[in-house]
Amino acid sequence: MDAVVVKIDSKSNLETPQMSTIADSNVPTHPRSKRFGLFVCLMAALAGLLFGLDIGVISGALPFIAKHFVLNDRAQEWIVSSMMVGAAIGALGAGWLSWRLGRRHSLVLAAVLFIVGSLWSGFAGSPEHLIGARLLLGLAVGMASFTAPLYLSEVAPRQVRGAMISTYQLMITVGILAAFLSNIGLSYVADWRWMLGVIAIPAAFFLVGVLALPDSPRWLLQRNRGAEARAVLQRLYANPADVQAELDQVNEDNTRPQQGWSLLRKNSNFRRSVALGVVLQIFQQLTGINVVMYYAPRIFELAGFATHEQQLWATVIVGLVNVVATFGAIAFVDRWGRKPILYAGCAVMAVGMCALGFLLHAGVAGLTAQVFAVASLLLFIAGFAMSAGPLVWILCSEIQPQLGRDFGIAVSTLVNWVANMAVAATFLSLLSTVGEANTFVLYAILNVIFGIVVFFYVPETRGVSLEKLGSNLMAGKRLRDLGKLN
Known part of the structure; x- marks a missing residue:
């Protein structure tokens, strides 16, 4: 999303x-x-x-x-x-x-x-x-x-x-x-x-x-x-x-003229930054965020909300949490750094999706179970809005060198929409094939994998100039070390 x-x-x-x-x-x-x-x-x-x-x-x-x-x-x-x-x-x-x-x-x-x-x-x-x-x-x-x-x-x-x-x-x-x-x-x-x-x-x-x-x-x-x-x-x-x-x-x-395909063909370091941007955008969609945004009433129906009006009101709460949590990202991204917020977001999203999956497996019966189901979904939304939502886009711009920034951003944007389409086009089929509970547990596992990818490959870019990030990339430093000043 x-x-x-x-x-x-x-x-x-x-x-x-x-x-x-x-x-x-x-x-x-x-x-x-x-x-x-x-x-x-x-x-x-x-x-x-x-x-x-x-x-x-x-x-x-x-x-x-x-x-x-x-x-x-x-x-x-x-x-x-x-x-x-x-x-x-x-x-x-x-x-x-x-x-x-x-x-x-x-x-x-x-x-x-x-x-x-x-x-x-x-x-x-x-x-x-x-x-x-x-x-x-x-x-x-x-x-x-x-x-x-x-x-x-x-x-x-x-x-x-x-x-x-x-x-x-x-x-x-x-x-x-x-x-x-x-x-x-x-x-x-x-x-x-x-x-x-x-x-x-x-x-x-x-x-x-x-x-x-x-x-x-x-x-x-x-x-x-x-x-x-x-x-x-x-x-x-x-x-x-x-x-x-x-x-x-x-x-x-x-x-400084922009280069695209030519730089991609001749420079392996640029290929690394483009590849990282692509991976980040894929995982942003594999968190499951747009499943919630596109199919929220269907999810709340699974959680026991019988009428369409109840489902829509619950969806409004999702949208409100999404807005409020985005303010959190704006406030803290330049104070705490990119990676700590992404770690926290991946953990929160995994817990939210896993909890919803287990609740659906046990059967959502009664008001208490419904409240926990909604809370699990809102926890996931808050985790995404304050982390993967804005930070993936920020990182995709920061990690691209000046010579190929336009091209790198365009590629990652294209991949975002392709991954978005794939997730949206498979969710209902997943529900009918692997089951409702297992579908959300699967998204929880993907969020854990996302956190592992962040640990091994994503650099901390807070307070580092784009020139330094670009020079480190072109010097062949590991992707996770691009933000190091020496």
Whole structure:
């Protein structure tokens, strides 16, 4: 879940305080600059809200869709996973589109696809039409998951860049919660068409807002449009010295051309960092998070919640915990470090899934057992939201060297959506083949394996500059040692 791509430039705020030369004056001090910067960042982050809405809405609508079209489990899996197919394609093409069209125009295209896909979903006359509509929505989600954080990293003032990118992550969880609440309101009229189609309304607001956004200064400079880049920066920064400093920094970064396939072919060290990014994204999905997000009502039905209204209210609690726990990740990731939080998250997720599996094996009968089942699921959600959810995306950006960062992030994003699709397309089949309890125990085991992978291969990157991480990688150091300063 929570497909977020973070692009960080080589002089980002991940450097140690001793190495950083960024002055506090880089934060816009003029009220007009602050308002404009806030507007730019919030509009781009709204892509995360739409992303979350499309993830969350299907869980409430699916039971009504299945009843309306008389669908078996396999057909339901296709409806859910079709969006991931589109997202994988969208993420694969987003890098080229954002380079050719620019970040802003790519977001405009994503907004249009959100609107068309949502309306098509609401008016779908057959399961095939619904799958086609969700494929289109997936294209929008895939494009947004690459382009919005990239745009934010290039436009947000340097001193608040991390917070603004984290806002995108937070907006995804808010969108999921909003979808769960919307599902409850519309469940009383059993109208799945409104559940799916109503997303066109925030998508339209997003389109209007994105049309008012400026192009990325970095992209403009890459196109030799320096005067336009300066004009954008003048609106973002009140101090002319800050404008010039930012222009100098962007020009310096642009002197290092990106490499992709060529670097992958000729450099085994780069292949190691790409491989680690791929493994991290696969394990993020194997935690089982999107099983919960896509099939939450079905899981609560297994836990003994008889009515659909009860299942949806329980799902809302899941969304609320997801939002609150994400604040924990934002607060502690730069204090405690990446690996300690991932260890804790993997342990918590394994315990939550294992407890739910054992409860289902014993039989969830009575209010006490239901409460423990919900608590187990919420424990899992909290563990994911404060660890694997945001940290995998952060690590996937940090471990890639400057020469191949765009390519490495694009590959890991594509793999995330492919793994997402595979998990979503197999969950109901797993329930019917290996059994309900064994399915959740299997996810618990996978979370334990994830923790072992973190121990042996993931570096601690807190407080280490991207230049140092890249030089350690290219020098052939072990992946787990990339964050060591000597």
